[in-house]
Amino acid sequence: MQNYGYEGYPSDMGGTQSVQRQEVVRVKGLYKRYSRKADWAVTNVTFSCREGEIVGLLGHNGAGKSTTLKCLEGMLPFERGTITIAGHDIQRDGEAAKQNMGFVTDNHATFVKMTGLQYINFMADVYEVPTKLREKRLAALEQVFQLGKPIENLISSYSHGMRQKICMMGSLIHHPKLWILDEPMTGLDPRTMKAVSSFMHRYVAAGNSIIFSSHALNTVAKLCDRVVLIRKGEQVNELNVKQIYATNPNFDFEEYFLRNERQE
Amino acid sequence: MNDRNEREVRSAAKRGGVKMRTVRALLRKGREERRSQFKAGQFDFLGFLLRLVLVAAIVALFVVFFGQFTEVYIGLRTAGRTDVFARSTELLTILYTAVILGMVVGGVGQLGRELFNSDDMKIFSAMPINARTLFVARLISIYRGQLGIALVAVLTVNATFAWKVGVTIFFWLMTVGICFLLPLITIGIAAVLVPIFQVIKKFLRERYVLMFILVTALLGVGFWLYSIILGGVKELLLGDSLKYFFNESVMNAIASACNWLYPARWFANVMTGSEFVWSWVGLVLTALVSILLSMLIIRRILTRALQARNQSATNSLLKTTYLTAQGKKLPALLKKEFLLIFRTPSYMFSYLSVAFIMPLMVYFCMDVGASLVENLVGLDSRLELALFLTILFGALTNIFCATNISRDGEMFYTVKAMPLSFKTVFFSKIILCLIVTAISQVASAVLLAAAGIVGALDAIFIFVVGLLFGFVNIAVATRYDFNHAKFSTEDDGEIKESSGTVSTVIVMGMVLSFLVGGIVFVLKLLAQLQNISYGYLTYILAGAMAVVAALLAAGYLLFRLKRKYYEFSGGGI
Numbered sequence: 001m002q003n004y005g006y007e008g009y010p011s012d013m014g015g016t017q018s019v020q021r022q023e024v025v026r027v028k029g030l031y032k033r034y035s036r037k038a039d040w041a042v043t044n045v046t047f048s049c050r051e052g053e054i055v056g057l058l059g060h061n062g063a064g065k066s067t068t069l070k071c072l073e074g075m076l077p078f079e080r081g082t083i084t085i086a087g088h089d090i091q092r093d094g095e096a097a098k099q100n101m102g103f104v105t106d107n108h109a110t111f112v113k114m115t116g117l118q119y120i121n122f123m124a125d126v127y128e129v130p131t132k133l134r135e136k137r138l139a140a141l142e143q144v145f146q147l148g149k150p151i152e153n154l155i156s157s158y159s160h161g162m163r164q165k166i167c168m169m170g171s172l173i174h175h176p177k178l179w180i181l182d183e184p185m186t187g188l189d190p191r192t193m194k195a196v197s198s199f200m201h202r203y204v205a206a207g208n209s210i211i212f213s214s215h216a217l218n219t220v221a222k223l224c225d226r227v228v229l230i231r232k233g234e235q236v237n238e239l240n241v242k243q244i245y246a247t248n249p250n251f252d253f254e255e256y257f258l259r260n261e262r263q264e
Numbered sequence: 265m266n267d268r269n270e271r272e273v274r275s276a277a278k279r280g281g282v283k284m285r286t287v288r289a290l291l292r293k294g295r296e297e298r299r300s301q302f303k304a305g306q307f308d309f310l311g312f313l314l315r316l317v318l319v320a321a322i323v324a325l326f327v328v329f330f331g332q333f334t335e336v337y338i339g340l341r342t343a344g345r346t347d348v349f350a351r352s353t354e355l356l357t358i359l360y361t362a363v364i365l366g367m368v369v370g371g372v373g374q375l376g377r378e379l380f381n382s383d384d385m386k387i388f389s390a391m392p393i394n395a396r397t398l399f400v401a402r403l404i405s406i407y408r409g410q411l412g413i414a415l416v417a418v419l420t421v422n423a424t425f426a427w428k429v430g431v432t433i434f435f436w437l438m439t440v441g442i443c444f445l446l447p448l449i450t451i452g453i454a455a456v457l458v459p460i461f462q463v464i465k466k467f468l469r470e471r472y473v474l475m476f477i478l479v480t481a482l483l484g485v486g487f488w489l490y491s492i493i494l495g496g497v498k499e500l501l502l503g504d505s506l507k508y509f510f511n512e513s514v515m516n517a518i519a520s521a522c523n524w525l526y527p528a529r530w531f532a533n534v535m536t537g538s539e540f541v542w543s544w545v546g547l548v549l550t551a552l553v554s555i556l557l558s559m560l561i562i563r564r565i566l567t568r569a570l571q572a573r574n575q576s577a578t579n580s581l582l583k584t585t586y587l588t589a590q591g592k593k594l595p596a597l598l599k600k601e602f603l604l605i606f607r608t609p610s611y612m613f614s615y616l617s618v619a620f621i622m623p624l625m626v627y628f629c630m631d632v633g634a635s636l637v638e639n640l641v642g643l644d645s646r647l648e649l650a651l652f653l654t655i656l657f658g659a660l661t662n663i664f665c666a667t668n669i670s671r672d673g674e675m676f677y678t679v680k681a682m683p684l685s686f687k688t689v690f691f692s693k694i695i696l697c698l699i700v701t702a703i704s705q706v707a708s709a710v711l712l713a714a715a716g717i718v719g720a721l722d723a724i725f726i727f728v729v730g731l732l733f734g735f736v737n738i739a740v741a742t743r744y745d746f747n748h749a750k751f752s753t754e755d756d757g758e759i760k761e762s763s764g765t766v767s768t769v770i771v772m773g774m775v776l777s778f779l780v781g782g783i784v785f786v787l788k789l790l791a792q793l794q795n796i797s798y799g800y801l802t803y804i805l806a807g808a809m810a811v812v813a814a815l816l817a818a819g820y821l822l823f824r825l826k827r828k829y830y831e832f833s834g835g836g837i
Contacts, residue, residue: 125596
């Protein structure tokens with residue numbers, strides 16, 4: 001496998017490989033309703049994510065995956081339940097909770113009037129990244145995402161894929177304990193997709209955690225340790241993908257998902 | 265699909281021609297998009313009402329001043345006699361020229377938006393909609409927009425003229441005719457200018473400092489010309505002196521200039537009935553040439569724009585080649601806020617350039633206003649007038665703050681997910697606006713003192729009061745926008761249409777300036793009439809009102825802000 005170079009990160013941030021894995025995220029009985037709409041967008045979603053784990057949120061369009069992630073990121077308020085990130089309650093101790101996570105939204109919204117480097121600087125300032133770590137981390141991220149020279153240019157001149165890359169780079173500059181991604185592979189070229197997948201594995205191997213949403217069943221099957229299935233805002237199942245594949249290497253994830261859909 | 269439609273589509277496809285069914289669908293789409301603004305829950309009734317009031321106030325102001333001016337102008341004597349017919353033609357020619365210029369400027373903007381900046385193009389380029397069909401739909405939409413402006417402008421001008429001069433039914437029939445003909449001509453002129461405008465725009469793209477200098481200089485020239493008009497208004501209000509301003513040589517110059525101002529002259533001729541047939545022939549021929557030109561140019565642009573939409577990444581002239589040292593959160597947000605404003609031409613113009621020109625606006629109006637008040641009521645009210653103008657123009661500059669939240673678009677949510685307190689987020693916006701206001705207010709006070717219009721101490725007082733009322737405008741505008749945030753759906757998140765929030769903030773700023781300026785002015789006048797010692801009342805009253813208003817504004821801004829910020833899920837996206 002090609003070495004995309006992420007050396008330095010675990011030692012910089014004191015990444016752990018302990019056997020006793022700590023819980024990084026705990027979502028308990030989450031209920032979310034958008035104003036003026038009678039239906040719940042999310043009902044009673046409960047899951048957790050430990051150090052070194054990749055958890056996928058899986059569901060059809062409008063199932064409530066993005067809403068769950070937005071509540072997790074502190075973008076949206078929620079009616080009931082609790083969300084704890086690295087021991088901090090997102091509602092009571094939002095700033096500390098947010099300091100421990102990096103996120104990439106599904107629309108890759110970013111400050112288009114900044115250059116790529118200005119955006120990285122901005123994110124580094126907001127997440128209080130020391131000067132000496134910036135260059136090192138940026139070089140490492142550049143090896144993964146290979147944005148190249150355009151990083152010096154205005155983001156408004158970027159293509160969709162380039163915007164996605166700069167968002168991912170910005171979200172990782174502070175080396176968050178938890179990396180949240182909403183549909184991370186959409187719009188990426190196959191080379192970058194492979195690089196990002198490989199990077200995700202190495203990132204969690206350093207003791208961090210990743211939660212992401214996706215429609216792409218193959219991506220989920222390859223990447224995740226566990227999967228939370230959401231349908232019409234409700235959590236319908238939680239699967240230990242690694243365990244399933246260990247006992248049944250021929251397990252057809254796509255067939256399982258579609259059968260589950262039909263049964264409902 | 266029924267037989268008729270199928271036949272239409274087939275024959276249009278065969279000749280690559282216009283599909284009327286698609287044109288109708290595109291127009292219906294535009295109509296529905298406009299209507300969706302009025303949907304319950306999204307519709308800001310107060311803002312809409314205030315916008316109507318604002319337009320009505322502008323029209324009423326024009327009618328009053330133009331009506332008075334018309335009366336004086338029609339009565340002017342050349343070679344010892346009045347000539348109502350000649351003066352009417354000249355007056356209408358000048359006004360129609362102004363209307364045409366305004367419509368051409370608006371047309372260039374509208375064409376630019378419809379042809380170059382419309383996000384729809386991305387979608388349409390992938391749909392089976394040919395360039396001709398899209399062209400016809402766009403042209404109808406542009407014509408409709410221009411027709412709306414023509415109806416408001418021409419009807420206002422003609423109604424005021426008719427009120428003062430007296431006209432027949434023929435005049436009103438011709439009014440309807442020119443309202444429909446005028447947009448055809450202005451679209452043609454705009455179509456010729458739009459490629460030139462786009463070349464300039466392309467050249468200035470990412471050359472933000474140069475753009476800022478040019479835009480500010482242009483605005484400065486605009487206000488210098490405005491000051492000349494203000495001077496004319498002063499002459500008009502001071503009595504007969506306007507008649508001396510319009511002496512024989514000035515009148516001859518106006519008459520000969522009007523002979524060259526085509527096609528406005530033909531429009532004026534049609535209205536007054538002079539050279540009626542030839543003027544109609546001139547107008548119809550101009551309209552035909554204009555239609556041909558616009559068809560040729562717009563179609564060419566449209567085809568290119570459709571092709572260009574398929575290219576995603578563009579070259580960037582601006583470069584950043586180094587990472588900076590670790591900074592604090594608040595300065596990082598301030599820099600982000602500044603870059604967003606400075607690097608968006610429409611924001612740069614409506615805020616930074618206006619803020620830089622604001623001292624000139626105050627100075628020009630003071631120059632005219634102080635002597636006018638002294639002549640009309642015999643009162644030295646320089647301080648009161650300066651306070652009124654500083655608050656008024658400060659409010660007009662800070663209208664931009666009514667987009668403090670909305671202009672972030674979806675990035676507002678992104679910022680919300682960062683480890684930033686609500687105070688840091690809001691303070692960054694307020695502080696940046698306060699810095700701009702402070703620079704503008706300092707320059708304004710220094711200019712007034714340097715020109716000898718007010719003393720040094722008064723200038724300091726004007727600055728302090730101006731800054732406090734500036735804070736009032738900024739705080740109220742920011743909170744009001746937060747409560748009624750509406751995020752743009754444009755690709756770059758830029759707000760391209762004025763919202764009800766903006767109108768509300770304009771009205772609030774104007775009411776506040778008239779209230780404060782009015783109270784101190786009226787009290788000073790009453791004191792003089794009653795021979796009562798006025799003393800430091802202006803300082804006490806204006807100072808107290810500024811402090812109270814600032815405290816109230818701070819209260820309004822911070823009222824349940826923390827809770828509202830964390831519960832925020834608005835924006836309409």
